[in-house]
Amino acid sequence: MSEADTALILARAQFAFTVSxxxxxxxxxxxxxxxxxxxxxxxxxxxxxxxxxxxRYWLKIFAMAFAMGVVSGxxxxxxxxxxxxxxxxxxxxxxxxxxxxxxxTAFFLEAGFLGVMLFGMNKVGKGLHxxxxxxxxxxxxxxxxxxxxxNSWMQTPAGWAINAAGQFVPARGWMEIVFNASFPYxxxxxxxxxxxxxxxVVGGVGAWHLLRRHDTPQVRKMFSMAMWMAALVAPVQIFVxxxxxxxxxxxxxxxxxxxxxHFQSHADGAPLILFGLPDDEAQTVHGAVEIPKLSSLILKHxxxxxxxxxDTIPKENRPPVEIVFWSFRIMVALGFLMLALGLFSLVARxxxxxxxxxxLHRAALIMSPAGFLAVISGWVTTEVGRQPWVIYGLLxxxxxxxxxxxxxxxGSLAAFVIVYFAVFGxxxxxxxxxxxxxxxxxxxxxxxxxxxxxxxxxxxxxxxxEHEHEAGGTEDGR
Numbered sequence: 001m002s003e004a005d006t007a008l009i010l011a012r013a014q015f016a017f018t019v020s021x022x023x024x025x026x027x028x029x030x031x032x033x034x035x036x037x038x039x040x041x042x043x044x045x046x047x048x049x050x051x052x053x054x055x056r057y058w059l060k061i062f063a064m065a066f067a068m069g070v071v072s073g074x075x076x077x078x079x080x081x082x083x084x085x086x087x088x089x090x091x092x093x094x095x096x097x098x099x100x101x102x103x104x105t106a107f108f109l110e111a112g113f114l115g116v117m118l119f120g121m122n123k124v125g126k127g128l129h130x131x132x133x134x135x136x137x138x139x140x141x142x143x144x145x146x147x148x149x150x151n152s153w154m155q156t157p158a159g160w161a162i163n164a165a166g167q168f169v170p171a172r173g174w175m176e177i178v179f180n181a182s183f184p185y186x187x188x189x190x191x192x193x194x195x196x197x198x199x200x201v202v203g204g205v206g207a208w209h210l211l212r213r214h215d216t217p218q219v220r221k222m223f224s225m226a227m228w229m230a231a232l233v234a235p236v237q238i239f240v241x242x243x244x245x246x247x248x249x250x251x252x253x254x255x256x257x258x259x260x261x262h263f264q265s266h267a268d269g270a271p272l273i274l275f276g277l278p279d280d281e282a283q284t285v286h287g288a289v290e291i292p293k294l295s296s297l298i299l300k301h302x303x304x305x306x307x308x309x310x311d312t313i314p315k316e317n318r319p320p321v322e323i324v325f326w327s328f329r330i331m332v333a334l335g336f337l338m339l340a341l342g343l344f345s346l347v348a349r350x351x352x353x354x355x356x357x358x359x360l361h362r363a364a365l366i367m368s369p370a371g372f373l374a375v376i377s378g379w380v381t382t383e384v385g386r387q388p389w390v391i392y393g394l395l396x397x398x399x400x401x402x403x404x405x406x407x408x409x410x411g412s413l414a415a416f417v418i419v420y421f422a423v424f425g426x427x428x429x430x431x432x433x434x435x436x437x438x439x440x441x442x443x444x445x446x447x448x449x450x451x452x453x454x455x456x457x458x459x460x461x462x463x464x465x466e467h468e469h470e471a472g473g474t475e476d477g478r
Contacts, residue, residue: 003406004398010409011083011401014416016383018075020376021420025069027375030144030191031198032062033137035225036117040133044126049441053218056121057439058202061431063118066110068427072420083409087390087400093169094160094177095150102146110139144191152183154391155382156251168391181251185244186382192237193378196338197371199229203341204368207361209438218439220355227354227364231342238335242298249299252392254313255385258324260295261285262309269293270307275329278321283310285325317388324385331377334370341367 036055043051077099080088088095116124116132124132159176160168170177206223209216249256257263261273263283272294276285296305310318341363348354390397 007404007406007409008398008401010406010413011404012397014083014409014413015079016380017413018072018079018416018420020379021424022069022072022076023375023379024372025065025072026140026144027194027197027372028201029062029065029069030140030194031196032058032065032201033133033140034195035198035202036062037130037133037137038225040130044130050217050221053439053441054222057218058222059118061434064427064431064434066114068424072424075416082412083402083404084390084400085402087395090166090395090400091154091168091391093163093167094153097174098146098150098153098178102143102150106139106141106143106146109142110136113139141191144194145187148187148190149178149180149183151382152186153177153180155186155386156181156183157391157394168394182244182247185240185247189237189240189244189378190375192233192240193371193375195229196233196237197375199226199233200338200341200364200368200371202226203230203364205435207364207368208435210355210361211358211365214438215355216438216440218441222439223364224349224354227342227345227349230338231346234335234339234342238339241332241335246299252386253308254310254317254319255324255381256299257308257310257313258319258321258385259328259381260299260307261288261321261325262295262307263321264311265307265309266296267306269297269302269304270295270299270309272298276325278325280318280321319385319387324381327377327380327384331374331381334374334377337367337370338374 036058039051039055039058042048043055080095113132113135116129117136120129120132157168158180159170159172159174161171163169202222203226206219206226209219210223245256245259260270261276261278262270263278263285269292271288271290271292273285273288273290276288276290278285293303296307297303299305299307310321344360344363345354348357348360351357354360386392388396388398390400
């Protein structure tokens, strides 16, 4: 392997590592911000302190997850300039403004209202505080909007031209660039994935406390809300994923071929390969367990529809099937397990055993990290399936990297691994510590901590916020 190839692999590994770490936190905070807005809205509507207790409980966890997401995200911008300078130069006129829009809209919105949301419960009116919570939730969605628009343009580039300097520049206005062919599908699929990820975490925490006999109204309520989310949204996500797959077949057929393990074309209906061992060298799937013609039915809605295989793609333009094949199956399997958990919870709810069925609680606890695994698997499928292109069909990944020696990239990768596991490992440990304690009546808010640490008695406004509508805290959570 040449020095250039080694440097390319290390640069890709570094970006994959840092992005994977970063993706964990937004996939949680996007859904959690909306969950907090729902909780505060329910508290204001019903006056039940139970919702305020849950809001304050999850607000502490959101603060940590949001902070780690922001810090880990900053690294992305620097890596464009360090390891991928050629990409930054050539795609900068298109990518740069879109990322700037994310900062000017989403980040400023989040930063402007985050302080009020975290510490202003007893310093501003209820309506203003709720508005701040809504703005943070909207800001997380807008952030996802712009980042996914950038990445989708790299998957399905549109509205571009090449200038005299060899750069990609807008040619027919920004609307075609922003709303490129794959963007709507990827936005909906990713945001729903974030909501499911949050629901599974909330459900897992509730299940943990139910198994430990912390059977409080607060625990019951958050477990019930999470199970409703899993039951209602998981089937929607499967449908959206299918639509996204059809869009990918149209615009990135090689990716679908790799996901399906179709090395050869099928003229009279392609099988759905459930399992097997893909072999890029031999161009086959060893020990394939398959259902005849089902892939054609799924992708073309016709059992006998022909499907092209990777034998129609030049070898140098094919993605690595061995990775994409399995990452796709992990994502799909987790999606159906989420659906099964949602259906399990509906059975328990109908039978009146939602809160006292240990098998359901064990299943919810086991599934609590499934959302994170699914979004990472989906990201691997999307990004590795795009190879060997960084801008699909236009700019190769090998031609986009900076002229840095392998030793330099290896050093920075090692530093990232050490720092990330140390810093974010501690942060994750603290989040898990917060989750290990059940929410309780009169849950303290973030704004209370500095007052109490200074030994000052909470102000009457704080006492009112904690005890208002106290009778609502006895609700059984059904």
